[in-house]
Amino acid sequence: MHLFFTDVQKVRKVGEIPGLDAVELSGLLARWAPAVGTPIALSESMTPVEPLCSWFRELGLDRGSVKTMRATAYQFDGAGLPVLLDGRGQAVARLIPGATPTPEPDKADSVLEPPTVTDEARQALAPAVALPATLVPADQRQLIGRWAPKRGHKAAYLEFTADGEWHGSDGCNDQSGRWVTAAGGTLLNTARAVTLAYCVDSVPIAQWVTTARRAGFDGKVLLFLNAHGDEIGRLSPTN
Structure with a gap:
């Protein structure tokens, strides 16, 4: 959905x-x-x-x-x-x-x-597959802040704010939407319309966010998983 x-x-x-x-x-x-x-x-x-x-x-x-x-x-x-x-x-x-x-x-x-x-x-x-036992479920408080992918365009980022907004970039296109959380690392996100400028090494931040159904931590690294439990992206805190 x-x-x-x-x-x-x-x-x-x-x-x-x-x-x-x-x-x-x-x-x-x-x-x-x-x-x-x-x-x-x-x-x-x-x-x-x-x-x-x-x-x-x-x-x-x-x-x-x-x-x-x-x-x-x-x-x-x-x-x-x-x-x-x-x-x-x-x-x-x-x-x-x-x-x-x-x-x-x-x-x-x-x-x-x-x-x-x-x-x-x-x-x-339908409910998403539960997080693996090796990951710590992410909650609203832990997600707030700015995150960046380890690989790809250096300008790519994702930021969750306390008012339920998220903002980001694939490296060339500004992206934004809304997000909500629930128990067990459940994460539901939306995305607004974006431009489609091409750039080398772009990171599909908006795609990660909108297809993520669970979010969990492997140490300090944030992982997004889809409804089937497959990893679709990972980000690290920028501060």
Whole structure:
């Protein structure tokens, strides 16, 4: 699963739409554009993952709490329900199954129907393979800071910040996104749009981050593992 976030700063221009004048278009965008930072969950085939997308959209259209949108970790409560946590470990939202979107004049009927959980969705959301016993699970506090690969372009780096943002570079292209952690070294990341400038010895930092499902330490070295438990990248602290 891939997680993206809306960002009006990335929208340079809204073109003309047949049948709508500028005033009508502006009014529609003001009414239906979700809040900045609204998450969008997509499967490996880049289709919406439901019911997550609908729930996030409801929050965005209702201008949902910034605290909810800025969760930096999650855990499961005694009933097995996911709880979103902020940077201090405080609960900001609890996800409860069975919610029904509010009907609206311009909302498609398909959005109101219970989602169909496909095999592809189950596979995308399945728990990742546990970390090897030789690695120490990484948590939110340990990840915060700046990291660099041992090989590749000297300008390549990755930095995790306490507010749930990550920033980095493959050596030529600036990259960024969001990240959350959970128990057992679980790590979920998103990436924003990036430029595609070519440079020799570039390091696929964004690819490492977005495909990582677990993070662990071998001494001071940070390792990223994918859902199958394969190592996909390793970084060392820069300080």
